[in-house]
Amino acid sequence: MTDIVLSTKGLSMRFGGLTAVSDLNISIGKNEIVGLIGPNGAGKTTAFNVITGMYRPSAGQVFYRDKDITGSKPHVITEKGIARTFQNIRLFRSMTVLENVLVGCNLSISSGLFSATLNLPAYRKKEAAAREFAMALLDKVGLTEAAGKEATSLPYGQQRRLEIVRALATHPALLLLDEPAAGMNPQESLELMAFIHTLRDEFDLTIFLIEHHMQVVMGVCDHMYVLDYGITIAHGDPASIQKDPKVIEAYLGVDDAGNK
Amino acid sequence: MKMNKNQLYTVVALCAILLFIVIADNCFDAFTLRVFNLCAIYIILALSLNLLNGFTGLFSLGHAGFMAVGAYVCALLTMPPELKEMNYFLTPIVPILKNITLPFFPSLLIAGLASALVGLLIGAPVLRLKDDYLAIATLGFSEIIRVLITNAQPITNGAQGLKGLPRFSTTYTVWAVAGVVVLFMVLLMRSSYGRAMKAVRDDDLAAEAMGINVFKVKVTSFTVSSFWAGIGGALLGHMITTIDPKMFTFSLTYNIVLIVVLGGVGSITGSVLAAILVTVLMEALRFLDEPMNFLFIHTGGLPGLRMVVFSVLLMIVVIFRQKGIMGGKELSWASVAAFRERHSRKGRPQ
């Protein structure tokens, strides 16, 4: 554990009487792929929402590269280098595939309102660079052809990939993927995991991903955290997690079709 | 090349519009010309509201308030001292304002900026609210502005209003401003700012996660919209040459909301078409009021059957064609061509 990218200390999130996440302590090193798994309603997405600033935690802190980012606004956190996708795909409905990615590029096109509206050279240069970058990203996931299509008209799997690309457009160092394989068949899931692996290498990323099905992430994660009812019940490498009696208990009955 | 052909079409169309404006200015009678110019002002107002309601997804009902700010600021700056003296016969005007007289264009700009400033001040707290709450809060602020204007007699001359404003809103002025606003909107929507606004409208959480400062985008949109609303209000004041607080009630906002809805929320060309359609229709239906005067008692200024028919027409549109004329899309040469292909009849645009 040399270079810690993301860590949390005693992170808790309560909604009224319900504790969705309780005393979460994670630590993710540079270029690792880390899984956050657990049965439905275990608090995985809530953990993501707290880390990315969508919720302000009830207790605890979030550190990004040793800096406390607890309670920062989501856009500030994205600016610092943490990007995310959503469990229920949230693409911009009225926009084309390319435009969706360009919104992700907005951070790198920061210009004044006038220079942007009047299309002044300084702005034009940034915009052109952003378009080129966006097209290059789309090319990586095989969406070049679809660039001009309406984003929501894409098939489900492509929408998921577009969401990842859109997040990559913000130039993140840490990518949070919320159930990227949801709704995919085992074959597609495995392909996706391989793709995530190449993404990590190509973009020098650290990846933290939520997955509901344990089998899917076994092969790709360096280590993983297991949540159940908001509590971290296990942490370790995939092999030890698979054998952990607490994990088996948590998944038993809930997910005996773990390999889907 | 298709691209060049469309560009050529656009140039030809622009020339035609320009020519039409020149002809209108020289040949139309005073009444027709007034309606024609009113179209331009409503284009400005509709586009400024569409920026909020259509492109940023902020349902505001406060437009009349910003128009009032613009109209009053501009009027107070352009009115010569003698005119001010004539107007303020009940309560004398505050001495600072008494002797200020600026040319029209600087006044217009200051009016827009004043309105934008008010927009910024109101927007900062109100834009934390969403949907209906935002609508009702903006409506509230617009009413507060109106009440303040009514009561600030030494500045605004209160309920008496200001009469005999110089008629600065000429045909060329209003249409030039309308042209600038259309161009501004087109360019804005093509820029990263426009994309950010649309992203906020489509999904503000996802936009925030993309690093967009959603609140800042909302405030920017609100401020820019207020700026153009102020300009529109100032032009309106200097066209009908009289302003008073009663002009800027909710019904004025409502007219503009309807133009935006009718044209298609989030469509620039839609707003332009609807602004012209509604303004012309409002005047064309005026005949309905006249023969009816025998049957029904009418009092000064209150519209009757015309407004009923107008309301019914608009209700029908709202209920049966919610998307409006353009339904969020833009009119372009490509869409015109597609339309002609489908109908294979003569369907010239404009």
Next chain:
Amino acid sequence: MQVPAFEWIKNLMTFTLFLQHIVNALSLGSLYALLAIGYTMVYGILRLINFAHGDIFMIGAYVAFYGTALFVLPWWASLLISIVFTALFGIGLERVAYKPLRDSPRISIMISAIGASFLLENLAVLIFGGRPKGVEVPKVMGQVLNIGSVSFLGVSLFIPIITFGLFVLLMWIVNGTKTGIAMRAVSTDIETSRLMGIDVNRVVSFTFGLGSLLAAFGGIMWSYKYPQLNPLMGVMPGLKCFIAAVIGGIGNIGGAVLGGLLLGIIEIMIVAFFPTLSGYRDAFAFILLIIVLLVKPTGLLGKRQAEKV
């Protein structure tokens, strides 16, 4: 001990005058409450600001006026006829203007509501005429009552009492009857209610009928208190009462009553204590609204709902 501020108030008005203002404030507040209940019920069920509600209030007043002025009915008979007519009118309005849009974006239905409001106002100008009409106030309502040294109109006493009675009745309907349970179910989740076999259309109609009935009653009482009618008489009270409903916590009937009373009291009392501010009277409601929305966006009695990500 004499507090200077208290001394100042004492100089400004006598205790009698103060009581008179209280009675006035309560009756105005009760009228606001009657109208606010309609807004809150409709919003609770359809998430719609029924902009036409203020115009329903106006129609109620006009119908009662024509009942006595044109058909020479006794005031109570025109009051009853007007209430029934207006309730049916409210139901009809929902059928025509809102029902076709029930599954549309909320903005569309809101625009339809604004459109309906303008249509009703213009229709009123056409049918009733734009010139204000003087109302003949029934003797019971118009007579001056004296309790001690405090004197006020009969209607000012009548309004709060009847409002309280109607409120109790309404609470019973909402909490104690099957229809009331259906109303609450629909307001919680319209889809699930439909699946549970609740006739949503009937519940919505009932809500509009009930709200319009209260608005009509409020409108008639308003016309006894301020005996002049005009087609735009419902606009300001309508806006203010929606605000009252928001202040109290939209969707909550008790909140609407609280908001209405609060607004009535504030309007009367500020003008009473600071007569120079009387010109700003119409702005109080909006200022109060903005303060409440910024401090407690769900209103005084509203429940907080977390947004789902």
